[in-house]
Amino acid sequence: xxxxxxxLVGAAVALTLAAxxxxxxxxxxxxxxxxxxxxxxxxxxxxxMQQALVAAGVARSVQVxxxxxxxxxxxxxxFVNGAKGDGNQMMVxxxxxxxxxxxxxxxxxxxxxxxxxxxxxxxxxxxxxANSPIKTAQDLAAAVKADIAKVTFAxxxxxxxxxxxxxxxxxxVGADAKKINYIPFSGGGESLAAILGGKVTAGISGxxxxxxxxxxxxxxxxxxxxxxxxxxxxxxxxxEQGIDLVIANWRSVVAPPGITPEQRKTLxxxxxxxxxxxxxxxxxxxKGWEDAYLGGxxxxxxxxxxxxxxxxxxxxxxxxKS
Amino acid sequence: MDTFAxxxxxxxxxxxxxxxxxxxxxxxxxTAVGVLPGIGPALTVALLLPVTYKLDPGGSLIMFAGIYYxxxxxxxTTAILINTPGxxxxxxTALEGxxxxxxxxxxxxxxxxxxxxxxxxxxxxxxxAFLAPWLVDVAVRFGPEDYFALMCVAFVTVSATFGDSPIxxxxxxxxxxxxxxxxxxxxxGQARLAFGVPxxxxxxEVTTLAVGLFAVGEALxxxxxxxxxxxxxxxxxxxxxxxxxxxxxxxxxxxxGTMFGFPIGALPAGGAEIPTFLSYSTEKRLTKHPExxxxxxxxxxxxxxAANNASAAGTLVPLLTLGLPTSATAAMMLxxxxxxxxxxxxxxxxxxxxxxxGLIASLFIANMMLLVLNLPLVGLWVRxxxxxxxxxxxxxxxxATMGTIAAKPSVVELSMLAGFGVLGFLMRRFDFPxxxxxxxxxxxxxxxxxxxxxxxxxxxxPMTLLQSPISATLLGVALIALVAPFVLKGLGxxxxxxx
Numbered sequence: 137x138x139x140x141x142x143x144l145v146g147a148a149v150a151l152t153l154a155a156x157x158x159x160x161x162x163x164x165x166x167x168x169x170x171x172x173x174x175x176x177x178x179x180x181x182x183x184x185m186q187q188a189l190v191a192a193g194v195a196r197s198v199q200v201x202x203x204x205x206x207x208x209x210x211x212x213x214x215f216v217n218g219a220k221g222d223g224n225q226m227m228v229x230x231x232x233x234x235x236x237x238x239x240x241x242x243x244x245x246x247x248x249x250x251x252x253x254x255x256x257x258x259x260x261x262x263x264x265x266a267n268s269p270i271k272t273a274q275d276l277a278a279a280v281k282a283d284i285a286k287v288t289f290a291x292x293x294x295x296x297x298x299x300x301x302x303x304x305x306x307x308x309v310g311a312d313a314k315k316i317n318y319i320p321f322s323g324g325g326e327s328l329a330a331i332l333g334g335k336v337t338a339g340i341s342g343x344x345x346x347x348x349x350x351x352x353x354x355x356x357x358x359x360x361x362x363x364x365x366x367x368x369x370x371x372x373x374x375x376e377q378g379i380d381l382v383i384a385n386w387r388s389v390v391a392p393p394g395i396t397p398e399q400r401k402t403l404x405x406x407x408x409x410x411x412x413x414x415x416x417x418x419x420x421x422x423k424g425w426e427d428a429y430l431g432g433x434x435x436x437x438x439x440x441x442x443x444x445x446x447x448x449x450x451x452x453x454x455x456x457k458s
Numbered sequence: 459m460d461t462f463a464x465x466x467x468x469x470x471x472x473x474x475x476x477x478x479x480x481x482x483x484x485x486x487x488x489t490a491v492g493v494l495p496g497i498g499p500a501l502t503v504a505l506l507l508p509v510t511y512k513l514d515p516g517g518s519l520i521m522f523a524g525i526y527y528x529x530x531x532x533x534x535t536t537a538i539l540i541n542t543p544g545x546x547x548x549x550x551t552a553l554e555g556x557x558x559x560x561x562x563x564x565x566x567x568x569x570x571x572x573x574x575x576x577x578x579x580x581x582x583x584x585x586x587a588f589l590a591p592w593l594v595d596v597a598v599r600f601g602p603e604d605y606f607a608l609m610c611v612a613f614v615t616v617s618a619t620f621g622d623s624p625i626x627x628x629x630x631x632x633x634x635x636x637x638x639x640x641x642x643x644x645x646x647g648q649a650r651l652a653f654g655v656p657x658x659x660x661x662x663e664v665t666t667l668a669v670g671l672f673a674v675g676e677a678l679x680x681x682x683x684x685x686x687x688x689x690x691x692x693x694x695x696x697x698x699x700x701x702x703x704x705x706x707x708x709x710x711x712x713x714x715g716t717m718f719g720f721p722i723g724a725l726p727a728g729g730a731e732i733p734t735f736l737s738y739s740t741e742k743r744l745t746k747h748p749e750x751x752x753x754x755x756x757x758x759x760x761x762x763x764a765a766n767n768a769s770a771a772g773t774l775v776p777l778l779t780l781g782l783p784t785s786a787t788a789a790m791m792l793x794x795x796x797x798x799x800x801x802x803x804x805x806x807x808x809x810x811x812x813x814x815x816g817l818i819a820s821l822f823i824a825n826m827m828l829l830v831l832n833l834p835l836v837g838l839w840v841r842x843x844x845x846x847x848x849x850x851x852x853x854x855x856x857x858a859t860m861g862t863i864a865a866k867p868s869v870v871e872l873s874m875l876a877g878f879g880v881l882g883f884l885m886r887r888f889d890f891p892x893x894x895x896x897x898x899x900x901x902x903x904x905x906x907x908x909x910x911x912x913x914x915x916x917x918x919x920p921m922t923l924l925q926s927p928i929s930a931t932l933l934g935v936a937l938i939a940l941v942a943p944f945v946l947k948g949l950g951x952x953x954x955x956x957x
Binding site for chain 1 (some may be wrong): 597598599600601602642643644645646647648649656657659660776780793798806866867868911914915917
């Protein structure tokens, strides 16, 4: 009869601790899916979250799983079906998934998941080789208006953020987006070679990917897609140059369908706490990611609007058949 | 000279005890993961990134480079001994290497691959140190049309090399090309031959195909034959080491393999597979022992292995000088650089010379370590072949399945592995060469997208293929390679037996 009271005491201590310390989220044991192969942006986001969640004391353990395939289509299908109602699981996703799901005619959509928060974004840039006659965004706009087929854009995979951006650029300067000559390359490396080699007119990518080349003067950045000029940067935005082109490659985290409002709140609070932690800020600085935290219903709204915008663009360039 | 001084400085960084330790851990891990199909160097580096985040940048990059070299190395061990290429770059090694192992010459095969890797790795690292800035300028000039022409050379030389009958070789190649079509079309984003299965949208994984065809197919074939003839495997026949004759037959292929591997590896879309296959077909043509090809010719191991390792050094050229990752592992190393707030590129050499030259110097050391680590193990490895056949092949099946699950945990992937195993069995049974299937899967999609990119850039004008001097030259080479055998037919075409 010795054991029983000890357990009771233990439980009582645990209870008081939980009451005293509102961070009862300490107990969280999370599973985090990166719907991509190790190494990509989503994987890095997931692993950074893992680091920050534990370091900030928000979760006791975080397990990252990789489910690669088709821009996240494979991962989200598994997530929606397998994790339904599980309040301890989350999945990283982002801009590219919106397009991939639409193009792959995925039976699972982003409407099915429970939005938690947008975390980061990367500003996009258009570059030209240093010896190109194109100096400003207006020069490029003039070339596009003159003969859109002759202006070749190099960028990432078809239907990804670079492709959508090329179409938006054409639309914004009053050309027919349907006719853009966009050449997809696998990964920034190959497209960079094509740009440096002068094989294409212009290249589109995340700013960080080309930063070294821009600084060394091998590439000229003719515009970035942020709303306002980046602090300390001498690259003008498109908006400054009179072209309404604002877009960013955002990454976010979502929870499975069918979780209770309490579970959703627990996860949202955990993510919010993580975002405010020093560990997370340190990681953002290291990786060169912009903090783009947007939580709760505002994020749900954003997700809906972005999905509609991207699907429209992909329809206009013929990648998604309506 | 500047380079010498910088390299000497780099050596001083690399021989610091901690950095030596990192290099050792790297090559050890790399060799281990190279042996397992499915777990490649890229995955290992990815998993280690968060762990190394607190280490100093120099040390962890040295470790990553060790993993890369070690992975290239370890893949060949299983390719030779149990016909299971750990990654796609060791595919060509399996062709002759496994035949050699079955003939009791596993020791020399492993030795020539170890020493060949060392020679190639060392020469290529010297190339990296001295030629990088110049080579990168050439590599950037390679446009899509030039890549397409390079693919044409590879197609012509490779498909002419395998098997006795061109019809059988071409049939195999076309199976591979068809498999290469599966998945999302890179240029339009539309799904092809995916039949609504999401797992197929990314296409057929090369390692799944290779392991299915080579390892599983082989296991099924051996099982089916067991009652007819007991194939007796001799673990060791003759010397465990390379004979004088072996050395004589190996050194030229090593050098030629390096010549293929390093420049093609340095191309932004070059990769390791093309040079290994080009080296294999070159050696087959140049050998003085054509009758041995298909039965275990040492040239067929020495060349591709050297090419394989030289290309690993080649990929570091665009990575360090341009920040261009040209292989999955290089992409992970780039992520490693960025983790420390470093951007590889033209500025890196100027900003952090200690890091760059320390890395290059440690490659020499990693190479040396791999040789020291692996040569004594040769005797141990070949003992693997002494395991009774049923056990050995059961083990191979388990190994192949686990590797596939590790790379992609999905039922579809496993079913594909089994399906390719059956395909491999049937092709063996009816005497179709297997390698062209894999070649088709690797090269087909590259050739297609490069051609279509070239045409998109030229607004549909096919003359672009001839206007680029690089492309025109390469297409000329392909044409000569295509026509030459017919012209030389009168001189008697050497025959190579498949099995």
